Amino acid sequence: MTLSPDRPLRIGTRGSPLALAQAYETRDRLMAAHDLPETAFAIVPIRTTGDRVIDRPLKEIGGKGLFTREIEQQLLTGGIDIAVHSMKDMPSEQPAGLVLDTYLPREDPRDAFVTLAGSAFDDLPQGSVVGTSSLRRRAQVLYKRPDLTVVEFRGNVQTRLKKLEDGVAGATFLACAGLSRLGMGDEVPRQPVPVRSMLPAVAQGAIGIERRIGDEDIDRLLAAIHHEETGLLLAAERAFLATLDGSCETPIAGLAEFEDGALRLTGEVLRPDGSEAIGETQVAPVEDGAELGRAMALRLLEQAGPGFFDWRT
Numbered sequence: 681m682t683l684s685p686d687r688p689l690r691i692g693t694r695g696s697p698l699a700l701a702q703a704y705e706t707r708d709r710l711m712a713a714h715d716l717p718e719t720a721f722a723i724v725p726i727r728t729t730g731d732r733v734i735d736r737p738l739k740e741i742g743g744k745g746l747f748t749r750e751i752e753q754q755l756l757t758g759g760i761d762i763a764v765h766s767m768k769d770m771p772s773e774q775p776a777g778l779v780l781d782t783y784l785p786r787e788d789p790r791d792a793f794v795t796l797a798g799s800a801f802d803d804l805p806q807g808s809v810v811g812t813s814s815l816r817r818r819a820q821v822l823y824k825r826p827d828l829t830v831v832e833f834r835g836n837v838q839t840r841l842k843k844l845e846d847g848v849a850g851a852t853f854l855a856c857a858g859l860s861r862l863g864m865g866d867e868v869p870r871q872p873v874p875v876r877s878m879l880p881a882v883a884q885g886a887i888g889i890e891r892r893i894g895d896e897d898i899d900r901l902l903a904a905i906h907h908e909e910t911g912l913l914l915a916a917e918r919a920f921l922a923t924l925d926g927s928c929e930t931p932i933a934g935l936a937e938f939e940d941g942a943l944r945l946t947g948e949v950l951r952p953d954g955s956e957a958i959g960e961t962q963v964a965p966v967e968d969g970a971e972l973g974r975a976m977a978l979r980l981l982e983q984a985g986p987g988f989f990d991w992r993t
């Protein structure tokens with residue numbers, strides 16, 4: 681495939697600072713892998729429903745693919761050639777005609793606990809207010825600390841820090857990966873939360889690149905930057921998520937890690953109000969991740985029983 685300034689490879693992405701950083705990282709890896717100049721690529725920011733509607737909780741806007749639909753549409757109609765995504769925002773299945781199996785090396789998957797003073801989650805005073813728009817984080821926080829109040833908190837890193845300064849909440853959570861990709865790892869007063877204390881979202885910290893099925897030039901281009909290990913981990917986590925049929929309305933957490941040459945998966949489901957959590961850890965051969973994830977999801981669903989994810993009134 682010949683890429684030139686006249687016919688650059690168009691990389692679709694959301695327009696947020698984090699999304700753009702991920703698109704640039706992808707471009708830089710493609711430049712290095714294929715010895716191509718910057719002018720062989722064009723970054724194309726695309727506004728999604730999730731970006732447009734910022735005044736309502738995500739779960740109210742509803743539906744899967746809030747941050748991806750418009751981008752996938754452009755990919756299907758040829759407006760862009762590839763799309764770069766935060767894998768944790770990706771539905772477990774892609775629209776017909778698209779495939780998402782190229783991953784960059786995963787960043788730190790942990791959540792970071794953020795306060796103006798940089799204090800640790802365990803030191804948060806009784807009755808404090810925590811801001812988050814993530815159902816998973818809300819349920820996990822309330823499960824561990826029923827004394828806390830959780831308020832809705834949307835917006836980018838700067839907006840959230842401003843809200844802390846304005847006293848809207850005393851603390852919030854952000855993904856470590858996002859902060860370091862933004863180069864803000866040291867600017868933001870944060871404490872990484874151990875994964876055993878707060879299990880991350882499925883695929884947190886991983887970047888995925890989506891393409892059209894059957895475009896062999898692009899297949900070859902992307903194969904050179906695919907990170908196999910991340911692929912093995914995400915196979916387990918994404919099978920777990922797919923079997924649970926999760927959406928942004930279901931508090932689900934999952935993390936796969938390598939351990940002594942095997943793959944260890946921890947999965948967790950919570951009631952939205954944080955009154956109950958069910959989880960387990962299992963080990964399997966690295967190539968059996970998808971089966972491990974599926975089986976774990978089925979066991980957790982059975983233990984949870986019907987109505988587990990319903991909001992209690």
Ligand SMILES: NCc1[nH]cc(CCC(=O)O)c1CC(=O)O
Nearest residue numbers: 766768854855857858884885886
């Ligand atoms: N839902 C928004 C979103 N999607 C991916 C990340 C962080 C980066 C990542 O997990 O790869 C974030 C922000 C956050 O949770 O702090």
